[in-house]
Amino acid sequence: MKEELFKNYQKRLNALEEDIRDVVLKYAEELYLNQKCSKDEAIDRAIARAEIEKRKLQSVVEVDHPSIQSDVLIVGAGLSGLTAASRLEQKGLNVLILEARNEVGGRTKTKMLNSIPFNMGGQFIGKRHIRMQNLCRALGLHLTINKLNKPIAWFSGNKTWVRYLPPISLMDAAKCISIFFKLNFMARGINYEQPWLSQKALHYDSISFETWLQKQNVSQRLYDLMKGVMEGYANVPMADISFLHALWWISRSGGVIRALQNGTKMTVTEGAQSISQALAKKLRERVFLNHPVTSIEQDDEKVKVSTKTSYFITKYAIVTAPIGTLHQIDFYPAMPESLQEMINTIEAAKASSVVTLLKSKKEIFSDVAINHKVFPLAWRDDALKLKGLTLSDDLPEAEYPHALSSCFTEQQDNVEAWAMENWGNNPYFKGTYIVFRPNQLTKFGPLLRQPLDRVFFAGAERSSWVNNMEGAVESGELVADLAMNLLIERKPI
Structure with a gap:
């Protein structure tokens, strides 16, 4: 065989x-x-x-340099890993970071088009994202407040409306307000630190957001518009969003309106990846690029982290690789079956981001587009910068920038440059962020932050801000504190 x-x-x-x-x-x-x-x-x-x-x-063992001892070794140089490393290093601990790729930043990626920064991955900082705001200030980075002053381009069927409010009837407007009240009321009962422990968690997790919305007897147009908003924010079809996950997001944000508005309040002027680059610069020789980890072995005293050419000895390890990529690392002793099932089951959203730089400023009719046939959600970063998120892979790649321009009535000949990042095809991430499907959050939620003896796990999906950069930083801080507590009064290896 x-x-x-x-x-x-x-x-x-x-x-x-x-x-x-x-x-x-x-x-x-x-x-x-x-x-x-x-x-x-x-x-x-x-x-x-x-x-x-x-x-x-x-x-x-044949290595390209001698094995190195450290207090904590971190796998992954994204926001979680670099935050944890900085926190540990500030306490005087010996820290090393191994990054599989040739750059830091994780799912924050900034691409330059004509010397102008475009965010291909995570980019938004909300009003409640205090950690991110403080981190940017500490690193000397600048925050740009997003001023979306123009109307919204609403798409439903073959029709388009450009207006501030959704193109719905008074009856639909009343229904929409009622739905928001219901969502806010249910979200208040969600424990956003551990949503799977909430009183009605099993019931909410057993259905999708789509199933719940269909039971509200909304019109087709209102359904289409709400679908565009949810899929634009979640990066997955509405049928794949656990209703509990949606309520978790609303609860953590402080309500539906705050979730929609405040979560996109600011961006990093220099580009989101500059946060990780600034953190890595402070850590200097502690960051090893092009070091994909192949195995992690541990015993009662130490952890051995191996790459194809080297091995490193450490007291504790923190793994920040996305859940969907952990099967690429062999763990000894083997992971419990429950954790292995989680790794094989949970998938990141298979979305792509498209950015377009326009040649010239023309009259701007709208700043945001909702429920376009290719882009559930698209927006202007400024007069010349467009960005959209698509779940579609049906078009030839070269057609996506023109589809994005059409969201804002821009003509095809006004495209100066463009770029596309297919996160689902990226072997290091296998998608954007985690959106839990029905019945996943209550089953796997308790396992998200569970360590394997001397090996800890971190990442946005393991935080209370599950779909935000704020969550990555929160998780990095928490797991660094756990490692520090265990290192107190322990002797060197």
């Missing part, structure tokens, strides 16, 4: 030493069949694991 599956890889397999070839085939078959990864990925990961097994037998 193994040879049949991987017969096209015989040349690579024959190049391996005989004593590890069987290990590679056995593990590759297991990965391919059970975790449904590609054959290429299965072979790569199987070879990495076989090399680890070989080193165990030989008790010898």
Whole structure:
């Protein structure tokens, strides 16, 4: 069976030493069949694991530099990882950060178009995002208040309206207000620190936001517009949003209107990725780029973190890689089945971001577009900068900037430059942020912050601000404090 599956890889397999070839085939078959990864990925990961097994037998490791001891080693140089590292370093602890890619920033990515910064990933800072505001000030970065003064372009069916208020009847307006009151009332009963412990959590988690909205007997137009808003914010189809997750978001934000408005209050003038770049600059030689972690082994005294060429010895490890990518790391001892199930089940939103730089300023009719056929949500960062989030992969890539321009009645010949980031196809992230589907939050929520002895986990999806940069920083701070508490009065390795 193994040879049949991987017969096209015989040349690579024959190049391996005989004593590890069987290990590679056995593990590759297991990965391919059970975790449904590609054959290429299965072979790569199987070879990495076989090399680890070989080193165990030989008790010898060839590295590109000596093994390094540290108090805490952090996997991932995004906002969570760098926040944790900075907090630990300020307390005088020896910290190292391993980043798989050749840049820091995680899901905040700033791309320059004609020397102008465009945010391809997370970008917004809300009025209640105190950690993010304080962090930017401490790093000497600037915040731009988003002033959306123009009307909204509303799309429903084949019609478009440009107006401040949604194009709905008085009856629909009354229904919309009623829905907001209901959502706010239910959200007040949600424990935003641990929503799965809320009184009606099981019931709310058993249905999708779509199912709940359909029961409100709204008109098709109101349904379409609310669908565009929810899918634009969540980056997933409304049927895939747990109603409990939606209430969690509303509860944490302080109500529906605050969730819609204040969550997009500010952006970092220099670009969101500049936050991570500034943090990494302060940490200097402690950050190792191009170091994808292949395995994490631990015993009662230490943790051994291995890459393809090196290993590092540390007292504790903090893993900030997104949940959907953790299957790329082998853990010894193995993860409990419950955590393994969570990793194999939870998926990040498969959205793409598109940005467009316009050639010239023309009359601006709208600042935001809702429920466009390609972009559930799109907006202007300024007069010449457009950004949209799409769940679609139906168009040729070159057509997306023109579709984005059409959200704002801009002509195709007014596009100076554009860029697209398909987060779902990015192997380091497998999507944007986590949106829990029905029945996932109550099942896996209690596991999100659960450590594995000396290994901790952090990330926006493990915080109370689940879909925000604020959550990434919050999670990094909390897990750093946990590690610090455990290091108190402990002797060196």
